[in-house]
Amino acid sequence: MREVTIYDIAKEAKVSVATVSRVINDTAPVKGSTRAKIEELISKYNFQPNAMARSLLKKETGIIGVIVPDLTNPFFPEVFAGAEEEAQSSGHTFLLSNSIGDTRKESEYLSIMREKRVDGIMFLGGRINLKHCDEHLVQELVQHASVIPTVLVNGELKNSGLIRVATDESFGTALAVRHLAQLGHKKIGFIGGENHMTTTSIKLRAFRKTMKEEGLEVCEDWILPDSFSIESGKRQMLKLLSMKEKPTAIFCVNDYTAIGAIKAATESRLSVPDDISIVGFDDIPLSHHFIPELTTVSQKAHELGRTAIKVLQAMMNKEKVKKLTTLEPHLVVRQSTSAPVQP
Amino acid sequence: MREVTIYDIAKEAKVSVATVSRVINDTAPVKGSTRAKIEELISKYNFQPNAMARSLLKKETGIIGVIVPDLTNPFFPEVFAGAEEEAQSSGHTFLLSNSIGDTRKESEYLSIMREKRVDGIMFLGGRINLKHCDEHLVQELVQHASVIPTVLVNGELKNSGLIRVATDESFGTALAVRHLAQLGHKKIGFIGGENHMTTTSIKLRAFRKTMKEEGLEVCEDWILPDSFSIESGKRQMLKLLSMKEKPTAIFCVNDYTAIGAIKAATESRLSVPDDISIVGFDDIPLSHHFIPELTTVSQKAHELGRTAIKVLQAMMNKEKVKKLTTLEPHLVVRQSTSAPVQP
DNA sequence: CTGAAAGCGCTAACAT
């Protein structure tokens, strides 16, 4: 059956649609008695104004589009939750899509969001984490962003001028490596991360830099990028353990690879941290429930989400915003790191 | 700047808007040359038709509303991913909201989705898991569902007649308990779950029933509901371990409580499964990465999501669907269960 | 094959 419209209720209340609109939006004074009658009818028919019609006119949908690479990675739901919390203030709701890091899907979702006239876009993962991003992918996003306020979270599009909110990953990496060095570790490895992604290169660069600052030598055999999964952490740790000269501590690009590394070590009858120290990155909820609890760099995912939405709200209000808002991560020391056995 | 409309491009192409509409939707033959010109203009201006305007007319938005209690619980992203996969076939996108199990938020989101005229609603958690759900909450959902195709996932609204898709939790529980019994366990405990939720009572009932079938006695002291968090699993396990008579195996209502229980046991210097066997429920991705890997009942979250959307699509096409579609879980035996030490 | 015109449901001047 047809949904009831503002006309239906105007007719039954014997007033014009304008009056009904007025009581719905409380946009002008209406006589008590008419207002009462209208309100009664509204609840009688359970009338809900059609947001499409309204949006068509107002050019606002109350929807923010979110593109994430993989909601199954606990970091993203956390960011999303933060975003949702912050968006309450402006009454925005979310159109969410998993891109699985596939740039074609990203393009598709971008296009859908554009058609649906979302008020803003929060973009995570995929092309904005690529070390070498195809020019037309950059242009596509720039083009959309010129029409729809867009914020990039934890990523970048080389000289695109797009607004970003990001964790300072260099700083976080330095924190972790310094922690290991201060515990007395001299032989430190690096596990995980795909080579063509910026997160990996940023962390690797910071790793080398901090090692140098701490007066430590980097052993190239122990630099083992792969991917971001638990499996890859496991795989690389196994490789490391099969070498004759092994590190006493390992920096992993994220908590998943760290957990994989711990699994591999444990299954090889080594104890973490007694035999080898491991530090992760992200601080996903699980990291402090794992056995042993993971020492890691907290990304403040929740705050990242909140901040991104704050920036987006400012943009939607046409306020001026900084090109880059940085969030400083901090180190969370738990059980997976300790001083090395042999000095 | 104003978005370009179908009028703009009609004007420049020197044709009517109708013709432009025709080439966009390929809804009637258009002469090759005019079509070419129009298409050129479309890409020149990067024109994207306004979905609002279109929806207003077609009474379809291409959006499915999803209400989940907590995306931070890895079970839900998995369901969502399945849903997303299935929705590709019908080209639907998702408006997603976390209700945090708060019925007021649910109502709010329901209302927003109704205003936005989503094509369908997938509802998880919250009120549909309550043992005693307030009548007006039931009515509210029934009311919405009478206008918008709605499917309840893993929940129920007592004699509301609403369409549901659900895991057979009784069956799953039986699977787990039987597994424990077959390993030789006679003293089995039950941890987790909030008392006022149906998941808990369904599982508890199945637990008792299966115990009886296996000829085992239920010790009431070992029935320890609480909540669904890792913390609560830990808490109840600690309580259990402080008793003078302890069970040799434990059924946990979900993987999180199982992980909490393992943590508590491990920290109390007990070994899982050597000293105590633990079985979970859900099979979240993490359960097979935990140490020890968790024996659990797989909910097939991904398939649950896919199935729910399939059902929803059928409803949106006004096909007849079954009131209840059941998914059979299966047992995944991993490392956290083994035969008890003392016979 | 193409154009004119009537809405879809609502808001916002502009009148009264």
Added chain:
DNA sequence: ATGTTAGCGCTTTCAG
């Protein structure tokens, strides 16, 4: 305080 009316951007008869 309330009614009239002109759109918002698009699709879809109905006529050519």
